[in-house]
Amino acid sequence: MTTGSLRAGTVPRASLEARPVFDWFFWFGVACVVGLYVRAMYFTPLDSLQGAAQKIYYIHVPSALGAYLAVSIAALMSIVYLWLHDERADRLAEASAEVGIVFLSVVLTTGPLWGHQIWGAYWVWWDMRLTLTLFLWFVVAAYLVLRGAIEDDAQRARYSAVLAILGALLIPFIHLSVYLFQARLHPMPVVLKPDKPSLPGEMLTTFLLGFAAFSVLCIALIRARYRMGVLRDLVGDRGLERADD
Amino acid sequence: MSDARVPGTLGAAWLVARKDLAIEFRTRTAFLSALVFAVLALSIFYFTWDESIVTAADRAPGVLWVVLTFSALLGLQRSFSIEEHDRGIDALLVAPISRESVYLGKAIGNLLFLCAIQVVAIPALALFYNLPLGRGMLLVCGIVFLAMLGIVAVGTLFSAMAVNTRLAELLLPMLSLPFFVPILINAAQATTRVLAGAPAETIWPWLKILIAFDIVFVVACTLAFPFTLEE
Numbered sequence: 001m002t003t004g005s006l007r008a009g010t011v012p013r014a015s016l017e018a019r020p021v022f023d024w025f026f027w028f029g030v031a032c033v034v035g036l037y038v039r040a041m042y043f044t045p046l047d048s049l050q051g052a053a054q055k056i057y058y059i060h061v062p063s064a065l066g067a068y069l070a071v072s073i074a075a076l077m078s079i080v081y082l083w084l085h086d087e088r089a090d091r092l093a094e095a096s097a098e099v100g101i102v103f104l105s106v107v108l109t110t111g112p113l114w115g116h117q118i119w120g121a122y123w124v125w126w127d128m129r130l131t132l133t134l135f136l137w138f139v140v141a142a143y144l145v146l147r148g149a150i151e152d153d154a155q156r157a158r159y160s161a162v163l164a165i166l167g168a169l170l171i172p173f174i175h176l177s178v179y180l181f182q183a184r185l186h187p188m189p190v191v192l193k194p195d196k197p198s199l200p201g202e203m204l205t206t207f208l209l210g211f212a213a214f215s216v217l218c219i220a221l222i223r224a225r226y227r228m229g230v231l232r233d234l235v236g237d238r239g240l241e242r243a244d245d
Numbered sequence: 246m247s248d249a250r251v252p253g254t255l256g257a258a259w260l261v262a263r264k265d266l267a268i269e270f271r272t273r274t275a276f277l278s279a280l281v282f283a284v285l286a287l288s289i290f291y292f293t294w295d296e297s298i299v300t301a302a303d304r305a306p307g308v309l310w311v312v313l314t315f316s317a318l319l320g321l322q323r324s325f326s327i328e329e330h331d332r333g334i335d336a337l338l339v340a341p342i343s344r345e346s347v348y349l350g351k352a353i354g355n356l357l358f359l360c361a362i363q364v365v366a367i368p369a370l371a372l373f374y375n376l377p378l379g380r381g382m383l384l385v386c387g388i389v390f391l392a393m394l395g396i397v398a399v400g401t402l403f404s405a406m407a408v409n410t411r412l413a414e415l416l417l418p419m420l421s422l423p424f425f426v427p428i429l430i431n432a433a434q435a436t437t438r439v440l441a442g443a444p445a446e447t448i449w450p451w452l453k454i455l456i457a458f459d460i461v462f463v464v465a466c467t468l469a470f471p472f473t474l475e476e
Contacts, residue, residue, distance in 0.1 A: 150409070
């Protein structure tokens with residue numbers, strides 16, 4: 001049939017990209033993080049001032065790094081999409097944003113838990129990082145809701161790319177505003193200066209391993225989510241074919 | 246037609262804005278509902294604080310910015326939904342004008358619409374909250390205008406996007422409010438200081454961010470708008 005040969009063009013392309021979602025790299029990422037926690041729990045000394053609460057930092061700070069990594073990939077891929085109109089860039093942006101919101105949620109959950117122990121309050125608005133993360137969470141949430149509200153693939157890709165790029169422009173403005181807000185009310189945070197870690201060797205090693213483990217996990221999750229997107233589009237294409245027949 | 250020349254970008258934008266304002270002037274439904282909402286909210290908020298603890302003048306800036314934000318959203322929602330009924334947007338797109346001028350026209354229309362609401366809402370605020378009229382109130386009007394510029398720049402673009410989604414108007418607040426955050430922080434802080442009679446050098450840093458936001462987002466949203474239309 002002529003139609004069969006026409007359709008054949010779409011199927012190999014998609015099935016070429018279709019690969020298992022949970023492969024060795026995914027489990028490697030999970031194993032890295034499990035290994036990190038075993039080290040953080042049993043082989044890293046307690047902080048003399050903060051006690052066990054400081055251990056939250058081994059999940060909190062690396063998650064923040066993972067979140068910023070994922071969100072940056074989403075913004076970058078959105079620019080690539082508007083430039084090249086390649087659906088792979090859109091799929092990668094979608095996957096990164098979804099992984100990004102997971103990591104942002106981890107940051108927003110673990111931050112207040114630590115703050116409650118050290119600051120005596122779950123939430124303080126003058127902490128720039130936490131406040132910025134909250135507003136970033138809102139932007140990424142809007143991005144994902146927008147994606148869910150559009151049926152047409154090309155329109156969804158264009159709209160979400162526009163939102164992601166504007167979101168990237170928004171972040172410096174929120175940062176400046178919150179900075180100005182807290183600078184007028186409070187001196188810089190005095191409890192802790194994470195910019196200049198004066199950590200003893202073992203803790204610093206765990207910390208750096210945390211960054212490495214979370215980066216691997218972040219990329220593994222994005223990769224898995226991307227492959228899921230490929231499979232979804234493949235099923236969508238085949239579903240249309242069946243509807244045609 | 247004797248006058249068949251094609252207008253430039255700004256000329257075409259003004260024609261689009263005039264069309265929207267003419268529709269609004271003849272129906273007055275959106276204007277009245279946004280206006281009544283603003284005045285109603287101003288009066289309701291008066292009763293949400295204990296007068297003996299926080300004075301009316303102290304809470305006026307907060308009330309002003311909450312009310313302005315949500316009445317602006319009411320106005321922005323109708324910006325592109327009025328084009329939906331008879332697919333008026335298609336007529337705009339086949340018109341021999343650039344897509345940037347459609348955006349600028351819609352934005353100018355929205356800006357004038359919102360300013361018209363503020364012409365009533367700000368005096369109502371001064372009346373209900375016993376604010377002294379004078380140089381301070383003039384400065385507040387200037388801050389309101391700067392904030393409205395940013396709100397309209399972002400809101401017009403998102404209104405065009407939201408109307409084409411399954412959630413339609415429901416999506417607009419979710420898309421726009423995160424983008425209003427820097428506008429509202431800076432505008433509210435500047436207003437508080439103006440009304441408290443603070444010296445100019447404590448107000449200026451907030452205004453600088455507000456002005457920078459306006460410039461960046463007017464340019465960015467004008468450039469982004471063509472991507473939100475069907476190609």
